[in-house]
């Protein structure tokens with residue numbers, strides 16, 4: 001009888017455990033353990049894929065513990081495991097050649113295909129796709145709990161959350177969510193800081209600028225445009241608009257293109273003021289389309305180039321900046337070019353655990369569609385809250401990029 005009760009107790013414990021606790025669906029790695037990867041089932045049917053690289057450059061210094069850096073891609077729906085890893089900072093480039101300036105020289109690197117349905121991450125049912133930055137942050141926090149709580153070495157490494165582009169919104173939300181979990185004793189980790197690269201934390205300021213420019217901040221001044229460099233509004237004009245005037249002054253668009261883009265920018269501002277977030281996202285897509293049309297396909301990641309003349313950037317920028325455009329055409333996110341072949345070929349083979357019916361996509365099409373309501377929402381307050389809690393926030397931006 002007692003034995004039976006124990007048995008039942010154990011059984012209910014197991015049941016409870018399996019409901020509240022995320023599961024490693026599977027994990028794998030290299031024999032030397034310098035690389036580990038796997039899936040965490042962050043909610044029933046929702047699987048996040050992660051890949052951790054342990055640095056061979058690690059220096060043991062008790063006063064300056066070796067950091068671990070979580071890299072979050074933009075989009076939303078851009079693959080960190082693909083773009084961030086092979087395209088930007090990982091140990092190997094897209095031709096599988098060693099990258100001399102890999103960030104592994106400075107940290108262990110953790111790439112996560114987030115939100116679910118991005119890259120190798122997947123959902124068993126489309127209803128499990130997340131729609132907001134905070135839902136994505138909750139899933140990431142669940143993954144961090146799973147990875148960190150069982151490993152004391154990781155717990156001693158300060159965790160830096162790095163992000164680019166739309167990922168800046170995830171990173172700000174995750175910074176807060178992770179910190180709450182740490183304070184509540186649920187996540188055993190130390191938050192080292194948050195770093196936002198070219199981040200999309202203030203969408204309205206990227207199209208319309210309400211700051212009154214200060215005359216002495218003007219760096220360029222001529223008859224049809226006046227623009228200045230100010231803090232979070234990269235290029236603020238007395239015409240209030242960001243994209244059009246700078247592209248006009250660079251001779252990337254003509255007056256007709258300028259007029260059309262300015263009126264769309266104004267429409268976005270009105271829609272945001274009315275709380276019509278989905279409509280603002282749609283208008284933002286229209287704005288990109290107008291700019292592409294009038295500029296002969298300016299590269300949103302380097303306005304000095306066209307997509308065609310910047311073949312290195314072509315794959316990611318076209319996929320990412322045209323996401324709402326591609327969503328409406330067939331095969332959304334299918335045009336992943338060389339990186340798609342790499343990820344679905346040799347990399348998939350190496351990883352061994354990718355389910356047969358999961359195909360890597362550079363830009364998860366389910367994800368960008370799901371974020372239509374959150375896309376234009378700012379995450380500036382999150383940065384203020386992080387700073388108020390004493391978290392270091394680093395902001396870094398390029399000079400020639402004009403889109404998330």
Ligand SMILES: *[C@@H]1O[C@H](CO)[C@@H](O)[C@H](O)[C@H]1NC(C)=O
Pocket residue numbers: 100
């Ligand atoms: C990496 O560095 C080595 C040695 O400094 C150099 O020979 C090689 O060309 C570099 N590779 C790239 C891709 O820059």
Ligand SMILES: *[C@@H]1O[C@H](CO)[C@@H](O)[C@H](O)[C@H]1NC(C)=O
Pocket residue numbers: 122123124355357358
């Ligand atoms: C893959 O196929 C299996 C079996 O048909 C199914 O159970 C699973 O949900 C599918 N996964 C995805 C991501 O579609």
Ligand SMILES: *[C@@H]1O[C@H](CO)[C@@H](O)[C@H](O)[C@H]1NC(C)=O
Pocket residue numbers: 033054108151152153154
């Ligand atoms: C914990 O993390 C350290 C450093 O990243 C690693 O060397 C070790 O193998 C990990 N332990 C387990 C059990 O995964």
Ligand SMILES: *[C@@H]1O[C@H](CO)[C@@H](O)[C@H](O)[C@H]1NC(C)=O
Pocket residue numbers: 255256259
């Ligand atoms: C652009 O707008 C300005 C001001 O509204 C107007 O004077 C000008 O004619 C317009 N140009 C074109 C090409 O539409």
Ligand SMILES: *[C@@H]1O[C@H](CO)[C@@H](O)[C@H](O)[C@H]1NC(C)=O
Pocket residue numbers: 276278279282
């Ligand atoms: C605004 O968005 C809603 C919901 O997405 C849509 O039904 C409506 O047609 C949109 N209105 C405009 C003016 O685009």
Ligand SMILES: *[C@@H]1O[C@H](CO)[C@@H](O)[C@H](O)[C@H]1NC(C)=O
Pocket residue numbers: 192193390391392
């Ligand atoms: C923030 O960064 C500064 C400069 O690197 C450093 O001195 C400080 O300790 C950091 N603060 C935290 C809380 O990590």
